[in-house]
Amino acid sequence: MGISWIDQKRCNGCGRCELICPQDVIRLNVEKKRAFIKYIRDCQCCFLCELECPQNAVYVTPYRERRAVLPW
Amino acid sequence: MEEIYSDILVVGGGAAGCFAAIKAKQNGAHTVLLVDKGYVGKSGCSKFAAGSFKCFIPDEDDFDLWFGKAIEEGYYINDQNWTKIHLKQVFDRVKELNSWGVDFLKDKNGGFERLEGQGSSEKRPIKTIMFHGPQLMDVLRATAQKFSVDIVDKTMITHLLHDKKNSKSIAGALGFDLRTGEHRIFKAKATILTAGPQAFKSHYAYQKMATGDAHVMGLRAGAELTNYEFTCHHLSCADFDTTGMNVLQGLGATFVNSKGEPYMKKYDPEYADRSTMNRLSAGMACEVMLGNAPLYFDFSHFDEKSLAYFKDTLPIMYRAFERAGYINNGTIKDRVEWVSVNMGNVGYGGGLKINTMCETSLNGLFAAGDAACGPASGVEGFCAYAIPFATTSGAISGIAASEYIKGSEDISPSPQEVRAYSQELSRPLKTLDGVEPDYLMLKVQELLFPMDIYLIRHRERLQQALARFCELGDEFVPFLKAYDPHYLRMAIEASNMVTCGELFLRAAITRTESRGSHFREDYPGIDNINWLKWVILTEDHGNITVSTEDIPIETYPMKSERKKYAYPIAKAMKGLE
Numbered sequence: 001m002g003i004s005w006i007d008q009k010r011c012n013g014c015g016r017c018e019l020i021c022p023q024d025v026i027r028l029n030v031e032k033k034r035a036f037i038k039y040i041r042d043c044q045c046c047f048l049c050e051l052e053c054p055q056n057a058v059y060v061t062p063y064r065e066r067r068a069v070l071p072w
Numbered sequence: 073m074e075e076i077y078s079d080i081l082v083v084g085g086g087a088a089g090c091f092a093a094i095k096a097k098q099n100g101a102h103t104v105l106l107v108d109k110g111y112v113g114k115s116g117c118s119k120f121a122a123g124s125f126k127c128f129i130p131d132e133d134d135f136d137l138w139f140g141k142a143i144e145e146g147y148y149i150n151d152q153n154w155t156k157i158h159l160k161q162v163f164d165r166v167k168e169l170n171s172w173g174v175d176f177l178k179d180k181n182g183g184f185e186r187l188e189g190q191g192s193s194e195k196r197p198i199k200t201i202m203f204h205g206p207q208l209m210d211v212l213r214a215t216a217q218k219f220s221v222d223i224v225d226k227t228m229i230t231h232l233l234h235d236k237k238n239s240k241s242i243a244g245a246l247g248f249d250l251r252t253g254e255h256r257i258f259k260a261k262a263t264i265l266t267a268g269p270q271a272f273k274s275h276y277a278y279q280k281m282a283t284g285d286a287h288v289m290g291l292r293a294g295a296e297l298t299n300y301e302f303t304c305h306h307l308s309c310a311d312f313d314t315t316g317m318n319v320l321q322g323l324g325a326t327f328v329n330s331k332g333e334p335y336m337k338k339y340d341p342e343y344a345d346r347s348t349m350n351r352l353s354a355g356m357a358c359e360v361m362l363g364n365a366p367l368y369f370d371f372s373h374f375d376e377k378s379l380a381y382f383k384d385t386l387p388i389m390y391r392a393f394e395r396a397g398y399i400n401n402g403t404i405k406d407r408v409e410w411v412s413v414n415m416g417n418v419g420y421g422g423g424l425k426i427n428t429m430c431e432t433s434l435n436g437l438f439a440a441g442d443a444a445c446g447p448a449s450g451v452e453g454f455c456a457y458a459i460p461f462a463t464t465s466g467a468i469s470g471i472a473a474s475e476y477i478k479g480s481e482d483i484s485p486s487p488q489e490v491r492a493y494s495q496e497l498s499r500p501l502k503t504l505d506g507v508e509p510d511y512l513m514l515k516v517q518e519l520l521f522p523m524d525i526y527l528i529r530h531r532e533r534l535q536q537a538l539a540r541f542c543e544l545g546d547e548f549v550p551f552l553k554a555y556d557p558h559y560l561r562m563a564i565e566a567s568n569m570v571t572c573g574e575l576f577l578r579a580a581i582t583r584t585e586s587r588g589s590h591f592r593e594d595y596p597g598i599d600n601i602n603w604l605k606w607v608i609l610t611e612d613h614g615n616i617t618v619s620t621e622d623i624p625i626e627t628y629p630m631k632s633e634r635k636k637y638a639y640p641i642a643k644a645m646k647g648l649e
């Protein structure tokens with residue numbers, strides 16, 4: 001599941017989450033001035049976007065989007 | 073194609089890269105460019121480090137104990153000159169970090185608070201200090217900027233470029249902008265690789281960007297790699313990716329099996345629940361074979377104070393546990409299912425072979441942090457040794473590179489290479505019908521993550537996996553498909569995972585003994601007669617070649633007797649039969 005939601009009403013399009021995401025998951029819709037989740041599969045659930053969002057618009061879950069291959 | 077010049081190019085802005093760039097500037101380099109595929113200060117393993125920092129403090133600690141333990145935990149694979157330099161310099165780095173604004177936990181008297189953790193016992197205390205994890209990298213970015221380091225974010229470096237007049241010298245690198253896809257040439261008199269480890273995007277927390285990019289770039293340019301058989305075996309929650317176990321161990325968490333029995337004393341009598349990552353993983357494998365899975369990590373008995381400490385030192389992890397429902401309104405609901413993780417060479421093990429000046433085998437190419445081969449810590453190193461090494465090696469590489477450029481002549485990247493690599497970079501975008509990077513990532517994990525591949529190794533199984541890796545490399549890597557620059561990054565990362573998987577398997581097959589995290593079921597003894605050696609990997613015309621180099625143990629302060637020893641976990645396993 002990873003990053004689950006960017007609240008489009010709260011987001012003010014500042015671009016912070018897009019800039020800092022270490023996995024390059026987020027993009028900015030320039031026309032609407034809103035951030036959106038583009039590459040969900042690559043999210044590593046690190047919460048950085050949620051912690052740094054000045055608008056409290058992002059919600060992250062700790063559950064991976066890709067299946068984990070466990071050792072046993 | 074845009075060409076950007078700097079005296080020194082630093083590839084990767086984690087703790088090692090920031091230290092390298094800052095020190096190069098302080099030591100007189102005119103222009104220093106720090107390039108990152110993420111955003112410096114918000115990417116890399118360093119950003120998510122759990123805050124544990126093993127620092128030898130001269131006025132408080134016993135040097136011989138620390139040095140001896142490092143060599144013991146390193147199973148004599150350490151470059152002991154490096155271990156000494158590291159221990160002697162690490163407190164200076166801490167004082168520096170502190171003066172730049174990194175918060176460390178302090179005791180009542182203003183000294184550094186010392187915490188028990190992995191590999192520390194009453195008899196042999198090797199205590200940790202704690203920094204505020206998420207803040208470290210923010211401070212390092214701000215400090216780099218203060219010292220006028222030029223930062224280029226969101227740009228992935230993919231190839232090193234040789235000097236057009238000298239095929240043994242590096243004259244910069246090629247990369248592309250992750251948003252626009254534009255290719256860029258970075259020309260520099262010296263290049264420092266600090267792009268971190270290969271973690272195979274494993275189920276440990278927050279290292280999915282660590283895909284061995286520096287290792288593969290170095291390998292392809294002709295540099296030597298070593299220690300690739302020594303993978304790091306960490307542990308994580310089975311349900312979601314976690315970190316910070318060392319802190320929770322220090323606070324008294326325990327490892328229990330499905331019957332509720334604590335089991336680590338059986339496998340590690342001295343440290344038991346404070347055992348080190350590799351022994352914990354091996355102990356878990358034994359419990360699995362005994363039919364005692366699932367296995368759990370239990371900190372449900374933590375009191376308010378311990379929980380507050382957890383929240384304070386590991387705020388991101390605490391939030392993840394809350395979101396997953398394990399912690400609710402300050403109470404812990406249950407123990408958590410715990411599994412071992414093959415996390416490649418995060419923190420120690422495989423990487424570019426460097427000398428004590430961080431020089432690789434190529435002129436003008438330096439490496440530090442997890443891009444290097446973990447020379448100070450050998451095959452395991454204590455947990456919490458990695459950020460400290462990133463700081464000391466980062467600083468050394470920056471100073472060495474800035475000295476190197478003082479005498480160096482004009483350089484110019486080979487135009488043939490620029491053309492060829494630029495074409496190679498465009499290929500996944502032009503491939504009409506090809507393989508998505510996801511497929512290769514999954515295959516690499518399916519081949520490397522079963523416990524009978526990385527925890528309990530055997531020639532036959534390793535050979536079978538290697539044959540698969542060769543097939544992936546030959547048949548699928550050339551047909552990787554990228555839809556846009558983001559997918560191009562993922563395609564290169566997937567390709568690097570395949571190369572590094574092959575490096576691991578070739579090195580693991582070569583070392584016909586057991587040592588550290590390398591346990592061979594078919595060679596269960598530690599063989600100090602034949603194997604006080606480093607396994608060296610290089611590339612020759614596209615093929616990986618393996619050789620060995622004797623460790624100059626006779627010249628080191630700690631010498632190991634030239635005899636065979638029983639491997640501790642093999643002994644424990646025999647007892648279980």
Ligand SMILES: Cc1cc2nc3c(=O)[nH]c(=O)nc-3n(C[C@H](O)[C@H](O)[C@H](O)COP(=O)(O)OP(=O)(O)OC[C@H]3O[C@@H](n4cnc5c(N)ncnc54)[C@H](O)[C@@H]3O)c2cc1C
Binds near residue numbers: 087109121316455
């Ligand atoms: C979750 C977690 C917790 C940890 N906790 C601790 C701890 O408490 N104590 C401890 O000592 N160690 C800890 N470690 C290990 C430690 O974090 C690492 O060993 C250390 O941070 C490595 O630092 P580095 O600078 O070499 O690499 P990194 O910090 O990984 O930095 C590498 C940088 O290079 C960039 N990069 C990668 N490839 C490219 C490319 N092709 N082009 C451009 N840029 C690139 C990345 O974006 C990244 O910013 C932890 C590791 C993880 C993953």
